[in-house]
């Protein structure tokens with residue numbers, strides 16, 4: 001009987017009856033894999049970002065086991081492999097510097113190995129975009145499984161949220177409102193279980209993006225890391241990826257422009273992180289979707305924040321899950337006609353089929369579209385002489401009265417300058433000023449650190465000031481808040497007008513008009529530009545040098561220029 005013809009790529013390794021087939025199979029057998037595993041069944045990679053250096057992902061070995069069970073149950077052959085893991089809290093100078101490096105690891109690990117499909121285990125902030133970017137450039141069938149948020153932080157009878165309360169408590173400490181002992185106690189209370197940050201920070205936002213893009217299973221965003229249903233979801237993903245390989249349901253069939261537009265609207269509805277702007281653009285450009293900064297403004301207009309979660313509100317991810325999770329939010333958007341309902345998802349159903357009947361159990365946490373938590377809160381894209389290529393602000397996290405503001409610039413040339421002077425009681429600053437931070441963009445930091453939400457000067461904190469307009473080419477943590485303009489492009493280190501701002505200049509922000517300008521004449525700016533000197537690469541060799549020479553600006557996703565696009569799954573030669 002003629003052998004059944006299969007197009008699965010793993011057969012090019014394991015289906016061979018020659019010296020290469022021997023090599024490809026024999027070494028895999030060394031851990032007890034029987035011959036019948038090489039009968040042409042789908043080989044599923046489990047791309048694991050487990051690392052003790054990434055505390056948010058330390059339970060991923062358990063999740064990987066559940067994915068494996070699912071793959072085996074569906075008749076697949078699971079093979080787990082590690083990739084570079086990016087921990088937000090320990091990596092210096094910022095995990096974002098390495099997002100593109102990790103994506104290269106992911107891309108080449110998938111392409112170079114005998115895999116037909118892949119499950120991506122993602123959690124801490126950058127692990128989600130780096131794995132999706134790498135997988136997109138190969139374009140095999142793929143499902144992302146998020147590790148899930150931690151349980152809510154509990155401190156002296158109140159809920160405290162990752163990041164969000166770190167910012168507020170450190171300001172309280174600096175203002176003398178709490179003791180160092182209380183500060184230490186809060187550290188132990190905040191992160192008390194496995195999982196990633198449980199505010200609507202970048203990790204929870206990206207887990208929500210996974211679900212709304214359709215690259216994750218329904219329910220992916222909010223199930224707590226330690227809830228048994230997180231493991232059930234992992235198992236279901238393991239089962240499903242085997243079918244996706246048989247259906248040849250590749251990532252590019254899921255990651256369409258419609259899927260990205262859905263995700264942008266979901267980001268507005270959850271009060272999601274500004275970091276999603278950069279990450280989604282980078283993922284889109286890998287898969288070949290033309291996603292621009294303007295799409296964020298266009299799609300986000302008229303979308304309200306429905307979810308009352310920190311940092312925009314008061315609840316945490318655990319509460320969101322018990323209230324119905326992201327499906328309850330997506331249903332509201334669909335009923336408000338703000339969803340491309342036909343967008344396909346990894347479970348083979350449309351996003352609307354997955355979410356149209358989703359219940360909501362707590363309207364305090366997930367508001368209806370008719371009675372939203374905050375109105376018109378999509379990411380606003382600003383332009384002006386300070387940011388001709390764009391800048392963004394998250395209105396839901398800002399102080400409404402500061403969204404139109406004119407003030408005197410107080411300039412910090414770089415992050416060291418900021419740290420040196422911010423606590424100085426003689427710093428010439430009041431609450432009407434605009435804090436300006438330079439040289440913290442993709443090239444300038446390097447890696448575009450999350451320092452855009454500059455802490456306020458202690459002397460103003462002590463007066464009770466809680467927010468000021470702050471502008472920079474940096475990012476900010478998804479857990480942060482304030483009237484903070486970010487991602488200004490071109491960045492200062494690339495010669496953007498931000499580099500030319502001087503102390504005492506007047507800066508005008510008008511979010512309704514989408515404008516940000518320095519009120520200085522063009523002639524004066526030209527004069528200042530003639531004296532500006534481009535910075536050198538921070539290191540003359542290695543990845544930092546490669547990054548500095550090739551990183552794109554924020555509106556292009558801050559990817560490396562030569563990584564944009566995809567090369568597909570083809571590997572031309574055998575390895576011996």
Ligand code: FES
Pocket residue numbers: 056087088089123124125162196197201203
């Ligand atoms: Fe890992 Fe926040 S530090 S998600």
